[in-house]
Amino acid sequence: xxxxxxxxxxxxxxxxxxxxxxxxxxxxxxxxxxxxxxxxxxxxxxxxxxxxxxxxxxxxxxxxxxxxxxxxxxxxxxxxxxxxxxxxxxxxxxxxxxxxxxxxxxxxxxxxxxxxxxxxxxxxxxxxxxxxxxxxxxxxxxxxxxxxxxxxxxxxxxxxxxxxxxxxxxxxxxxxxxxxxxxxxxxxxxxxxxxxxxxxxxxxxxxxxxxxxxxxxxxxxxxxxxxxxxxxxxxxxxxxxxxxxxxxxxxxxxxxxxxxxxxxxxxxxxxxxxxxxxxxxxxxxxxxxxxxxxxxxxxxxxxxxxxxxxxxxxxxxxxxxxxxxxxxxxxxxxxxxxxxxxxxxxxxxxxxxxxxxxxxxxxxxxxxxxxxxxxxxxxxxxxxxxxxxxxxxxxxxxxxxxxxxxxxxxxxxxxxxxxxxxxxxxxxxxxxxxxxxxxxxxxxxxxxxxxxxxxxxxxxxxxxxxxxxxxxxxxxxxxxxxxxxxxxxxxxxxxxxxxxxxxxxxxxxxxxxxxxxx
Amino acid sequence: xxxxxxxxxxxxxxxxxxxxxxxxxxxxxxxxxxxxxxxxxxxxxxxxxxxxxxxxxxxxxxxxxxxxxxxxxxxxxxxxxxxxxxxxxxxxxxxxxxxxxxxxxxxxxxxxxxxxxxxxxxxxxxxxxxxxxxxxxxxxxxxxxxxxxxxxxxxxxxxxxxxxxxxxxxxxxxxxxxxxxxxxxxxxxxxxxxxxxxxxxxxxxxxxxxxxxxxxxxxxxxxxxxxxxxxxxxxx
Numbered sequence: 001x002x003x004x005x006x007x008x009x010x011x012x013x014x015x016x017x018x019x020x021x022x023x024x025x026x027x028x029x030x031x032x033x034x035x036x037x038x039x040x041x042x043x044x045x046x047x048x049x050x051x052x053x054x055x056x057x058x059x060x061x062x063x064x065x066x067x068x069x070x071x072x073x074x075x076x077x078x079x080x081x082x083x084x085x086x087x088x089x090x091x092x093x094x095x096x097x098x099x100x101x102x103x104x105x106x107x108x109x110x111x112x113x114x115x116x117x118x119x120x121x122x123x124x125x126x127x128x129x130x131x132x133x134x135x136x137x138x139x140x141x142x143x144x145x146x147x148x149x150x151x152x153x154x155x156x157x158x159x160x161x162x163x164x165x166x167x168x169x170x171x172x173x174x175x176x177x178x179x180x181x182x183x184x185x186x187x188x189x190x191x192x193x194x195x196x197x198x199x200x201x202x203x204x205x206x207x208x209x210x211x212x213x214x215x216x217x218x219x220x221x222x223x224x225x226x227x228x229x230x231x232x233x234x235x236x237x238x239x240x241x242x243x244x245x246x247x248x249x250x251x252x253x254x255x256x257x258x259x260x261x262x263x264x265x266x267x268x269x270x271x272x273x274x275x276x277x278x279x280x281x282x283x284x285x286x287x288x289x290x291x292x293x294x295x296x297x298x299x300x301x302x303x304x305x306x307x308x309x310x311x312x313x314x315x316x317x318x319x320x321x322x323x324x325x326x327x328x329x330x331x332x333x334x335x336x337x338x339x340x341x342x343x344x345x346x347x348x349x350x351x352x353x354x355x356x357x358x359x360x361x362x363x364x365x366x367x368x369x370x371x372x373x374x375x376x377x378x379x380x381x382x383x384x385x386x387x388x389x390x391x392x393x394x395x396x397x398x399x400x401x402x403x404x405x406x407x408x409x410x411x412x413x414x415x416x417x418x419x420x421x422x423x424x425x426x427x428x429x430x431x432x433x434x435x436x437x438x439x440x441x442x443x444x445x446x447x448x449x450x451x452x453x454x455x456x457x458x459x460x461x462x463x464x465x466x467x468x469x470x471x472x473x474x475x476x477x478x479x480x481x482x483x484x485x486x487x488x489x490x491x492x493x494x495x496x497x498x499x500x501x502x503x504x505x506x507x508x509x510x511x512x513x514x515x516x517x518x
Numbered sequence: 519x520x521x522x523x524x525x526x527x528x529x530x531x532x533x534x535x536x537x538x539x540x541x542x543x544x545x546x547x548x549x550x551x552x553x554x555x556x557x558x559x560x561x562x563x564x565x566x567x568x569x570x571x572x573x574x575x576x577x578x579x580x581x582x583x584x585x586x587x588x589x590x591x592x593x594x595x596x597x598x599x600x601x602x603x604x605x606x607x608x609x610x611x612x613x614x615x616x617x618x619x620x621x622x623x624x625x626x627x628x629x630x631x632x633x634x635x636x637x638x639x640x641x642x643x644x645x646x647x648x649x650x651x652x653x654x655x656x657x658x659x660x661x662x663x664x665x666x667x668x669x670x671x672x673x674x675x676x677x678x679x680x681x682x683x684x685x686x687x688x689x690x691x692x693x694x695x696x697x698x699x700x701x702x703x704x705x706x707x708x709x710x711x712x713x714x715x716x717x718x719x720x721x722x723x724x725x726x727x728x729x730x731x732x733x734x735x736x737x738x739x740x741x742x743x744x745x746x747x748x749x750x751x752x753x754x
Contacts (some may be wrong), residue, residue, distance in 0.1 A: 328623055348605065349739060351710045353717060354733040355728050361751075380728045386714060388603055390738040502710050 023066030029075035033059050037082035044087075052087045053079070053104040057111055064116035076108035135242045142166075142246060146253045148195045152260035155253055156184035163228065164188050166246065167238070169213070169230030172198040175254055181227065184254075190231045199227040216247040220255030249417035270308055274400040286330050290323035297323075318347035325367070329401070336394070336467045345474040347388035351499035354417055354424055355379035357389050361396040362415075368401045371409040377417045384494040385424050388475035390496060395468035395479065397426045406490070419498075426494045435490045443481055444469040468492075522548045522635065524566060528558040528584065529599065536569070541626045542633075545734055555584035557562050557653075562592060569637055570596045571615075574607060582607075584613060589615040595636045600715030605738035607733040609692060618689045631748040635688020640746070647682040651746050653724055653731050656684045675700060676719045679712075680743075683733060716741065 038054050038060050056079035088101050142162060143272050149155050156173050170188025172195040174181040181199050193213050203214045206224060214233060218226040230249060234243060238264035297316040305313060332353040339345055358379050361371075403413045411431035418425055435443065465481075472479040478495040519717045523664055525547045542549050550567070552558035555576055561567065570588070573579035581598060588596070595617045608619050617636045620629060647659035653666040661677060663670045669697055671682065678700040686739050691699075697706050705711060716735075720727040733743050744752070 010740055337677075346606070351713055353713060356737065360735060360737050376728075378728050380717070384710075388738075392735055474746075499710070502714060 005281075006417075019297055022068070022070050025063065025071035026074035029059070029067060029071045030061035030078040032062075033075050033082055035079035037079075037086055041086045041179060048172050053083050053100075053107070056083070056108065060108060060111050061115050063504040064112055065119040067116075068120060069113065069116040072231065073109070074113035079108050080105060084274055090407050128429045129265070130264040131239075135245075138242065139245050139249065143249055145451075146249065150255045152264070159250055159253055160185035160187040163230075163246065167230055167234045167243070169234065170195075172196075172229045173225035173226060173250075173254070174202070174203070174229070175218075176224065184333075188231055190229075192256060193229070193231055195231075198206070199229050202229075204229050216250075217489050218251035220246065220251045220364070225251055225258070257491040271448045283334075287327070290327040290330075293323040294327075329472070333398075333463045333467055336438075336471070337463060340467065340470040340474075345389055345391065345471070345476045347405060347476070349386055349476055351384045351502075352389045353380065353384055354426060357396065358392050358415060358417075358426070361395045361400060364397045365404070368404045369413065372404055372411060372413045374413055374415060376415040378415050381503070382417050382424050384418065384499040386499040387477055387496045391471040391475040392477065392496065395471040395475075396426070396428070396493065398468045399466035399494075403428050403430035403432065403490075403492075420495070421496050423495045426496070427491050429489060429491045431489045433490075434486045434488045435481060436486050440481045440483060444479070522546060524550060524567045525571065525620045525633070526550045526558060526561055526567045527571045528555070528576065528581075529554045529571070530554060530577045531573070534573070534599075537626075538629065539673055541630060545720070547633075550707060554579075555579050555587070558584060561588060562588065562594070563670075569633060570594055571599065572596055573599045573603070573635075574611065576624050582610060585611065585614045585616060586750050597632055597636055608739050612690070612692050612695070619670075625712045627751045629750045630687070631745070634747055635745045638688065642750060649687055649695055649730060651687070651744055653747055656680060658684060663723065670722050672719070672722055676722065679715055679719055680723070683741060683743035690740050690742045692740035694740075696740065 006373075019070045033056060036056060037044045037292040040055050043050060056075075060072050060075045063075040075237065078392070083104060084100070087099065145162060146155065148160060156175075160171045162172050163173075169184070169442040170193075172186040172190070173184045174184075174196070175184050181196070182201055183196065184196065190213075202217060203224075206217065214230050216228040216230075217224055218228060222465050227329060228247065297319045300317050301308075301313065308316075362374065362376075400413070407430040408415060413431070416427040417428065418427075469479050471492050473489055476497060479493065480495075481490060481492050523546065525542055529535050529551075530553050532553070535553075539549050539551075543628060550561055550565070551562050553576075558570070558572070558687055562570070572581050572585060574583065585596060585598070588594070593615075596615065596617045598608075598611045598619045599622055600611070600619055601622050611619055618632055620632055634671065647657060649656045649658065655664040657663070658681060662683075663672055663677070663680065678698065682696055682699045692714055693705050693709050697708060697712055701708070716733065717727070720730050720733060724730045724732060731744070731749065733741055734741055
């Protein structure tokens, strides 16, 4: 962010010229008049000059424009003096003056006074217009900065910073929050001033309560929205109009902020509402479906069990068992989710062989993977990792179950382990529907389901991967997914930091060592 | 041994008690039920009980408290029932004297295997000194280990580990118990040692050390040397 620009100072342009300058201009005017006199005198020898005095008028005009009233009057007197010496006859005396010469006095003085006044007025008008332009430019820049703030919550801080810089004092901004004032931003040192007390006093009376320190009520659309308290009287040279305009813009900016925040709040609420609905829908579906199968099978067994053949009975029993297991998996996920939300993961990080984790996960998923063939690297070839084995195992179980769900029966699910960039990376490669580029990112979001999966072919609630991510990260690892493309299977990777190497003799003597353990 | 073995099931859920009863009865257990900690302690005072199955969540009562009270005067074997992902609870249960744990939900085969393992006392030094599971045989009297009939040489610490596990065959032995038992109290926290030695031990006794079948890892808790019936339960 660029630094705030300085506020133009009121009254700087029409400043009075100093005495030294006036003297200099006057002397210069007199000298120019003298030179002009000599020139006219020389000219009058060659040609007939009927009215020499008229030729001094431009010099007086010039003095008036560049020097002002006193230099132009000086020029007028100098012109009279030069004329009386060179042209008037015999000398310049009022009682028997030539009417032409008397007229010259008035012309010279009149030209000097009128033109210097006119020039002064024009100069002041130009300066005032330049000043107004500078204020406009400043306010525009001020507005641009405020409206350039993307995050509405940042508006008060930027506003306070700008105002504090412009006014050259501490600034605190308060906004009306359901009847009481809330501080949004404060910049600078207020010294003995209690900004909140001052703000509240002003707010209650709805008018400026004190002149020192200055307090400004902020309005938007005629209604008060807040208060700005400053720490000290602003620089006396600041244009009050500019300050008023800034205060007005501040009120509008705060109103904009409140509106934006309200819109954002509504958006978040709507999103939460949608999520809640999705959760409820998912819970309802995922709990009811297996329950319906279980109840159906049990009542069938109760009523027709004795007359069913052995095969039918066995089928019904395995339905009950499978559906109960499905229910169990679902409840497990919900519990995991609750633990993540409640921040109760409390990871227990310890050195462990990757093989211990993969074996436990494969044991857990034996039934889910019964229709797939598992190819596994030799995990004992890997060094030990430092992680929470329980959390990583549960994440791996979710990933394996996921792989089984999205891969055709009979296909290969590969479990790979390798050292990569100072960590062990465990990879589950399936032969399923794969992922496209954007899916690899979104897949860990809650309730995300592959497009095919939402059509109902694949059971699930879109929580497994989200839980996996939370678990792996809590255990100090990383998790990510990639795919060679849609239809080419997906790969899920879990990265875990290496454990320190520990050299151990057969007698059980151990020492921390940097060399690798055999 | 003529007396029926008596088992006390402490669970506030009548369904759990109902589902455990028939299988235990079929295996010649006499089943006594208790729905609360107070009922359990009362039953323990009245009759001789050979095994307690204790739920860790008895309504609003904590199973751990019941276990603590019980352990003040009784050394009856106890299997605790927990819910998943509460490894800390399992460790606490072991610290208070539980013999094993089972995570709900569990199958009846798994339950019976655990019950049998806990009921089987550690073999006394001169009686039944050989532990056998699958192709593994540990002769505790002669300190000899056979795998598929062939003798395997183990270092003293490796044997110490196996011996400790065999004495508690079928039951979970926590990291801490193993470390204290084999290396002594000062190494109770060095899980890293244990992992390395377990790796070496498995290389000697397991058919496929990358997929061990005899000594299984109970993540976050400890190790278990499977008993013969547990090995069968897993294989089936």
